[in-house]
Amino acid sequence: MIAKKDFEEVYSGDTFKQLSLTTRSLWSLKLLERQECQTLSEMTEKGEKSMKNPDFNLFKNLLFDHFRSNLETFASTTENQEVYAVILDCYATYGTVNMKWNTLDSFENHVRKHYSSYTEDKLYGFSGVKYNVGDFYYEDSIQPKEIKTFNSLYEAKLSEYFDIQNEESLNELTRKFINILIEIINELEPTFSQLNKVDSFIAFIVEHDSDYFHYIKKTVTIQDYYKAFPEIKEYDLYLDRIYSLPIDHQVSHWCDLLSDILIEKDTDETSSYKQMNRNKYDIEDEIKKLGSIAASSVVSLFEIFSGYNPTIDGSNILSNQDTRWLFLSILIDIKNVDEATIDRLKQILIRKNEIDNELQECINIARTLHALDSSRFPEEEYDEGRFRLLNFEEYKVN
DSSP: OOEEOOTTTOOOOOOHHHHHSOSSOHHHHHHHHHHHOOSHHHHHHHHHHHTSOOOHHHHHHHHHHHHHHHHHHHHTSTTOSOEEEEEEEEETTTTEEEEEEEEHHHHHHHHHHHOTTOOHHHHSSTTSGGGOGGGOSEEOOOOOHHHHHHHHHHHHHHHHHHHTTOHHHHHHHHHHHHHHHHHHHHHTHHHHTTSOEEEEEEEEEEETTSOTTTTGGGTSOHHHHHHHOHHHHHHHHHHHHHHTSOHHHHHHHHHHHHHHHHTTOOOHHHHHHHHTTOOHHHHHHHHHHHGGGGHHHHHHHHHHHTTSSOOTTSOOOOOOHHHHHHHHHHHHHHOOOOHHHHHHHHHHHHHHHHTSOOHHHHHHHHHHHHHHOTTTSOOOOBOTTSOSBTTHHHHHHO
């Protein structure tokens, strides 16, 4: 029997970005596991499992038959209308996977019940509820016990590799697990043909410790990818245009756009950018890709948003510390910054400490300087409430 999620009792309420963030890592799990494995029987059971290897061939065959049976059962029902996605929802660190799918009707019902206040950008597209697997209505039935046995052996083997710090074998095992799922999706193609699908139907893997769409191009053609997410195609074309510009023009473009987005300035550029479901973090990523050549412009943005210099149109910006941290975090990730840029940042630190009395932000600037040149600047030291930089003089004299 096909399982249906009871959203009246529990529903995720997550956007895909929230869902794709890992809640438990293998590393923290195994440290906890070692602490909790107290009894002799537990240790014996763990030892027996570690001696066995998970049977991937059996796992694949059982899982394929299970998923195919579920889809065939669903295909024979009256609910088999306008299926737009099938997702294998997995944790590679546990060897667990469930199949989930959704129809336009179930999505629209779900929105009416739980997301009626959401704007379209939060509902649709690659960043919306529509493709958030946690909000899908249909999921596979209880899996055969042999699959559960595989999960247990797989996790025990990962734990064994972790304990002996065999990272290569650990990564190889998780890759094998993901590759099995890719093969299953590809082999389910004939079964997908029994579904009444929308034209933009896609089937892909979501691995919770990876970016949400990390594996989508393994099972979805670029044509179908663009069909499901036309805003991504539009953005790719947009990037092609920006990348064709000289490097210094690219720096100016992204820094100007970031500034306008942060102050919520309504321009043709910001409007079209938002229509592609993009935000300040996408711009941040593009600036980081440009590397050291963008560092000086990032410091200029920090100065502008500190109120030291006016914008291009002559206006002054008063921003909060959290907004300005964005620029410092970009510099930290860029890493390779020239001495002139570092000296400018040092002068900002001195001004904020001695003139502006923005003592708490001095801690963030000191942290950034240390990250950029640890041989020149020490680690930041601050008071218990993190209100004041205690070793300011060490930065001033360097």
